[in-house]
Amino acid sequence: MSLFGFSFRPRRAKSAKTAKDRLQILLAHERSDGSAGPDYLPLLQADILAVIRKYMEIKEDEVDIQMERNDDVSSLEINIEIPSPGPDKSVASTPLRKRAGLG
Amino acid sequence: MTQLKDKAPLGKVIVITSGKGGVGKTTSAAAIAAALAKRDFKTVVIDFDVGLRNLDMIMGCERRVVFDFINVIQGEARLKQALIRDKRLDTLWILPTSQTRDKDALTKEGVEKVLNELKEQFDYIICDSPAGIERGAQLAMYFADEAVVVTNPEVSSVRDSDRVLGLLASKTKRAEDEGAEVKAQVLVTRLDQRRIDAGEMMTIDDVLEILAVPLLGVIPESTAVLRASNVGMPIVLDEPSAASRGYEAAVARLLGEEVDTQTERDKKPGFFSRLFGAPA
Ligand SMILES: Nc1ncnc2c1ncn2[C@@H]1O[C@H](COP(=O)(O)OP(=O)(O)OP(=O)(O)O)[C@@H](O)[C@H]1O
Ligand SMILES: [Mg+2]
Numbered sequence: 001m002s003l004f005g006f007s008f009r010p011r012r013a014k015s016a017k018t019a020k021d022r023l024q025i026l027l028a029h030e031r032s033d034g035s036a037g038p039d040y041l042p043l044l045q046a047d048i049l050a051v052i053r054k055y056m057e058i059k060e061d062e063v064d065i066q067m068e069r070n071d072d073v074s075s076l077e078i079n080i081e082i083p084s085p086g087p088d089k090s091v092a093s094t095p096l097r098k099r100a101g102l103g
Numbered sequence: 104m105t106q107l108k109d110k111a112p113l114g115k116v117i118v119i120t121s122g123k124g125g126v127g128k129t130t131s132a133a134a135i136a137a138a139l140a141k142r143d144f145k146t147v148v149i150d151f152d153v154g155l156r157n158l159d160m161i162m163g164c165e166r167r168v169v170f171d172f173i174n175v176i177q178g179e180a181r182l183k184q185a186l187i188r189d190k191r192l193d194t195l196w197i198l199p200t201s202q203t204r205d206k207d208a209l210t211k212e213g214v215e216k217v218l219n220e221l222k223e224q225f226d227y228i229i230c231d232s233p234a235g236i237e238r239g240a241q242l243a244m245y246f247a248d249e250a251v252v253v254t255n256p257e258v259s260s261v262r263d264s265d266r267v268l269g270l271l272a273s274k275t276k277r278a279e280d281e282g283a284e285v286k287a288q289v290l291v292t293r294l295d296q297r298r299i300d301a302g303e304m305m306t307i308d309d310v311l312e313i314l315a316v317p318l319l320g321v322i323p324e325s326t327a328v329l330r331a332s333n334v335g336m337p338i339v340l341d342e343p344s345a346a347s348r349g350y351e352a353a354v355a356r357l358l359g360e361e362v363d364t365q366t367e368r369d370k371k372p373g374f375f376s377r378l379f380g381a382p383a
Binding site for chain 1: 165332
């Protein structure tokens with residue numbers, strides 16, 4: 001973004017702004033994750049699997065976890081393939097939302 | 104979907120290393136991986152710089168990291184879960200490293216296990232080494248089939264490259280098991296022709312004479328590199344530049360192609376053509 005709404009070198013101005021935005025989002029997450037660290041994810045995964053296994057049989061390979069960090073909210077999406085008795089496999093999707101800044 | 108070839112994947116491991124820090128290893132690893140993926144080789148680029156994760160930023164996937172190389176080594180996640188697929192090229196994947204742990208989290212057995220699993224799925228496995236010649240750098244090179252030694256035309260960088268070439272010839276699995284050397288080639292980066300012309304910077308000839316290994320390519324100092332890193336784009340996927348042409352040519356040579364030196368430089372074709380021998 002330019003202070004004047006225009007710039008003689010828009011491309012260059014834009015890439016520096018992009019760099020700053022990317023860093024601010026990333027560092028906000030890295031700092032807030034702090035001591036909990038991104039390492040809670042393996043534990044979270046194990047816990048979720050344990051809960052689901054109380055009700056049905058699933059394999060570890062059938063769990064897919066995606067993360068998308070944004071400036072206000074991040075989304076953590078956990079997809080677990082559940083073997084169904086029918087010919088088709090059904091997929092249960094459990095999108096968990098966490099507010100940025102909570103670690 | 105990935106265009107999986109009918110034949111088995113090539114499973115070639117290439118380490119991008121240098122000794123000295125900040126010479127352009129991560130930039131080069133991202134560029135080389137993306138250039139290979141553009142040519143339809145299924146490629147993964149791995150960050151070996153544990154604790155100083157940066158490859159994810161250069162590749163533009165820093166917001167999507169969930170699990171990493173260390174989680175996989177320690178059995179906390181499956182390889183499949185830690186691999187991140189590039190959003191631009193469906194043949195390109197990245198295996199990020201941990202930002203919170205240290206180099207001791209890497210074990211030789213763990214690295215070997217992950218690399219073996221990757222070899223079954225990928226044509227090229229590009230390892231972005233940390234700086235230095237300690238544990239992290241040694242593990243990054245240990246299982247390599249080939250090495251790209253990134254060098255700036257500057258005394259400490261060339262000296263460190265020489266040291267790294269020594270390690271590649273002795274402290275790698277190939278050197279230990281088969282008595283065969285890892286094929287090493289030098290990639291000269293951040294070359295500033297004006298300073299060479301002014302006699303302030305060593306020429307490529309000078310560097311090659313000292314290191315006595317084949318030249319893979321020459322990447323000029325270029326403002327396009329900073330721009331690409333700002334936006335998280337491997338340089339060869341961004342707008343064409345002297346640097347991206349340099350990387351494309353280097354990758355062509357990596358694949359054994361004969362490269363018209365005109366493609367990397369518009370000026371002084373004669374100057375470059377005599378530096379590159381016919382590919383082996
Ligand atoms: N050809 C080039 N022209 C201009 N700048 C470059 C070029 N290559 C690399 N750089 C810049 O040099 C800096 C270091 O690059 P990079 O991170 O790739 O080095 P590195 O060897 O991986 O560093 P480290 O040893 O810390 O891992 C970055 O700011 C990068 O943008
Ligand atoms: Mg690096």
